Amino acid sequence: MNTFLMRLKTALRLSAREMRGGLAGFYIFLACIALGTAAIAAVNSVSTSITKSIAxxxxxxxxxxxxxxxxNREANDxxxxxxxxxxxxxxxTGxxxxxxLPDGSDQSLVEVKAVDIVYPLYGSFVAAPDxxxxxxxxxxGDAYGAVAAPLLLDRLxxxxxxxxxxxxxxxxxxxxITTEPDAVSEGFGFAPRLLTSGEALAASGLIQTGSLVEQVYKIKLKPGAPSLKIIQDRAKAEFPDAGWSIRTSDRAAPNLTANITRFSQFLTLVGLTALIVGGVGVANAVRAFLDSKRSVxxxxxxxxxxASVVVMVYLFQIMMIAGLGIALGLAIGAVAPWIASYYLAQFLPIPADFAIYPRSLLLALMFGGLTTLAFSVMPLGHAREVPATALFREQGFETRRLPSWxxxxxxxxxxxxxxxLxxxxxxxxxxxxxxxxxxxASFVVLRLVAYGIxxxxxxxxxLPSPALRLAVGNxxxxxxxxxxxxxxxxLGLALLVTLSMIDGNLRNNLTGTLSEKAPNFFxxxxxxDQLDGFRQVVQQQAPQGQxxxxxMLRGRITALNGQDIAKISVPPQGRWVLRGDRGITYAKDVPKNATVTEGQWWAPDYKGEPLVSFSAQEASDLGLxxxxxxxxxxxxxxxxAKIANFRKVDWQSLSINFVMVFSPNAFAGAPxxxxxxxxxxxxxxxxxxAILRSVTKAFPTITSVRVKDALDMVDALVGQLAVAIRAAAAIALISSVLVLSGALAAGNRGRTHDAVVLKTLGATRPMLIRAFTYEYLLLGLxxxxxxxxxxxxxxxxxxxxIMKLPASFLPGVAVSTVALALVTTIGIGLAGTWRVLGQKAAPVLREL
Structure with missing residues (x-):
């Protein structure tokens, strides 16, 4: 034990002495670790900041x-x-x-919210004027007051x-509207908000039998009221058929929180990609560092x-330098929520106050430390096992075999x-x-690709060209x-291509394939009693239209096979079916845009127990x-209702589709x-x-949704998400470039010897430049x-x-990828070897 402690103390002392020489050779090492750690720390800190703020x-x-x-109904007495x-x-009411407009010249879809005199119970509603x-x-007079989102005024x-x-x-x-405190809990809207009084909405005639209306009742508890859980349990027990969705203040926006968590996990994995790619740079830097210390x-x-002391000396140095890089990454991650608050405050309730989230930073610390250890141990093992005579005699380490177990x-x-982790x-x-x-698999495939090349x-x-022959030999x-x-x-380029292909195909589908197949209006x-008149108005404006x-009704799934859905474990891909209300319908015949894949459709005059046809994919996700x-x-x-059959549904058509289609007798007499x-x-x-104006003028209570407008909004949302994803992917690509730079720097010793020998044998600098350019060109290609x-x-x-959408190859992404790869490899390669070409021959020849 005393011997081990003595060796440990000696190793620490020697490490500290060698560190006095500075961080030369480790700047890329630092950048790789700091970049990956910062990405993970920042993403998780911002996510935690938002979710804690919501809570x-x-x-x-x-x-x-x-x-x-x-x-579709108000609460009863x-x-x-x-x-x-x-x-x-x-x-x-929403x-x-x-x-x-009163003259009928223009119109817009709006999200109407009618409130009472006690709204809001918490928070402050702010308007301009205040x-x-x-x-x-x-x-x-004869008009009611209303407050609108600025976007609505701009549109009209x-x-x-x-x-x-x-x-x-x-x-x-x-x-x-300047601030609507409960907007986040209301969910994402496709139209601008229009807020008015309950009396105004009641006078509008919009609330009719079967209208898609959300009636919301919010409670501000009085002193001495039971706990939130007790109230929930009583509501479910005393009103089992109420069908209301209950949410508490500790889960104010569960969908938003879940989506933020999912997105942050995705970005964390992208950040982990950057860290692992940086791990390759760590291994290269450690190997080059130990190679430079071979005489020591x-x-x-x-x-x-x-040998154990030698390993500890350099392991301590590597971990100290890694600690510096991790600390830099954690510092960036710690201030990320504060910076993000200025950009996200208009969309999400993220605080502007500076706060540190230890769990997020600890997670990044563990990822950074484990990555450093995983990629530095092997080079240290090689250094330990090389005898001193070989170190004096040879220029570097032989790494063709694995170190000891x-x-x-x-x-x-x-x-x-x-x-x-x-x-x-x-x-x-x-x-x-x-x-x-x-x-x-990517690491294995990339290694095989390198061997194949x-x-x-x-x-x-x-080859006839000496420069090209030298490039191929290199x-x-x-x-x-x-x-x-x-x-x-x-790895970095492959990730960038993957994300670009996904983004490009989504946009093509939204603006191309889907928009061509989709109907013009919903x-x-x-x-x-409006159906006949509605048909006449539409056919007058679009005689060739279909x-x-x-x-249509709205319903919420409450149980599967008699079991409460709250007690069922459902895979992530199927949870959306059970979340909130679903549009449902009934039909005598199979819908034209669907085909029965299993089971039998009911007879047109079926009168037995209620039956339901379920979408095949969603049924599979739910295990039905x-x-x-x-x-x-x-x-x-x-x-x-009993499941009678499964249908294959073409969701891509954006036509009328439902997860559940019931037999007609299931809703006989239901409004x-x-x-x-x-x-x-x-x-x-x-x-x-003209169609929109005619329908709105003739039937003010009918809501018209232009599909192209909805697709444009989704396309804008996809574009915003793509910016964040590409920024994360760019971090992985930057890590790749850093690793490439480190690899080239580590190989400069051998390049210097090669260049000097070739120049001594008569090679000119232009010929060597062409040779290196050809080499980097071939590798980049x-x-x-x-x-x-x-x-x-x-x-x-x-x-x-996964998305079940048509996919196609995008030539623009291919061209930009090839160009980026060539510019990166040739540019960094020549920048790294330019100094090598100017090296004087005498000092190098004396070492040979």
Missing amino acids: SQGQSLLGGDLRFELT REKAFLSEFGTVSHS LRSMAR KPLADLLQKQ GMKLGDSLLIGSTKLVITGT IATLKCLGAP PYVLVAALAIAALAG AIVTAYDRRLAIFFLIAMA AALARRSPR IHRPGALTPSVILSLG FVDIQR IVEVP KIGDTVTVNVLGRNLT HAWLATLTEPNASPQQEA ATAIFALLAGSVAGWYVVSQ
């Missing part, structure tokens, strides 16, 4: 301590009495409608004091220093710990496992840069089979509205505008081809197999 501001974001939501028992209740909300919404060319119509009610715009290592061994074991354990901390562990498998170069015919000679270039640049909330109409039962709550009543689509591929923008193949396959898989 801490839960009452304001939810608009109450509890939120009860009903679809007994339910209202139950809610009022616990404190002050605020009632709001729906989509058409807001139109007046009490009750004053802004009060009735003025309005200003404060102007009027618009919703349904049969006239509204006067008295202000614009030889001297220590000759003076009797045990303890070093291999430590590296393997570090890699296993790294993988385990990624899986344990992941929101979706299956995704993390797939990522790690893909990462391991070297083998092809070795077997190439004799690709396969011992100590060639081929493995380093392919491994370092290939029309919602059509009453039965109109499809189906009955023919004969299982599904319980849905519609208009406050629970209905249980409902109708949903319709209009498809007219040849309609011009002017004709679409090979790397680009691999990245294109691997990235295209990965992008195709994600788009076609």
